[in-house]
Amino acid sequence: MSTPGYQAPDLVLVGPEHVRRYRETDGEVGYEWNGVRILLLTTTGRRTGEPRTSALIFAQDGDDYLVVASQGGAPQHPNWYHNLLATPEAEIQVRAERLTVRATTATEAEKPRLWEIVTKVWPNYDTYQSRTRRPIPVVVLSPV
Template sequence: MSDADSINARTIAEFRANHGQVGGSFAGVPLLLLHTVGARSGAQRINPVMYLPDRERYLVFASKAGSDRNPDWYHNLLAHPDVQIEVGDEILTVHASVLERDERDAAFAEQASRYPGFAGYQNKTERIIPVIALTPTGVPGASTPSPSA
């Protein structure tokens, strides 16, 4: 297991044990668990991701801390946009869609005003960091989160 996988596994366990709250670098920030299906592998994946609440939607940012590459979960969402998220103790089925440039820019500016590190991420890379809207579909989620990470 890589260091990132180990950190994710600990964060997921802490999130589930504490009704969506975690400490460390995610303490006090809105965090969800994003369930995706691997674009190439078809394997189930779970990633802790910060989000920005937007009416009924959850906006997530494919920043990868300013890397020149998008995170794997972004590619997974493009291939399989109907996924589940865990927010607190709730599981929601959502549809993922990439925001168009004007809406993306406004959402990114809001996120960067709340969490200035995001402005730094954008400054570190030449790519435009995608913003993805996760919109609940009304389809019920599973009754309890899967114990696997």
């Protein structure tokens, strides 16, 4: 079924392969994906304590990086979001630059403004929200 305004992404580079290629090339491969910019987010696994890395679309709001816990509109939040709730300190890689960040979830008051920023970058977020009953969080990653 097609949703108006939805653009199916090219999924040639996804998951662990995306992370591996991004790291190996400092983002020469993987920073740009389907016309958007990607960062690598490394969280601490809430059960294992092990580092877990995800390649995520991002937007910026001043010095802050914005990522969206959409999981394509799945009924549950992505694991990386649960990891950030347990341990908000994380690392991001943007091209070759690595930064320590602290994650916060946008409040109800902040979210409309930030949602507008992220949907300008990736309009599919509106489609993802229509696929699920859960409110999709916008996560603010602030450099520390």
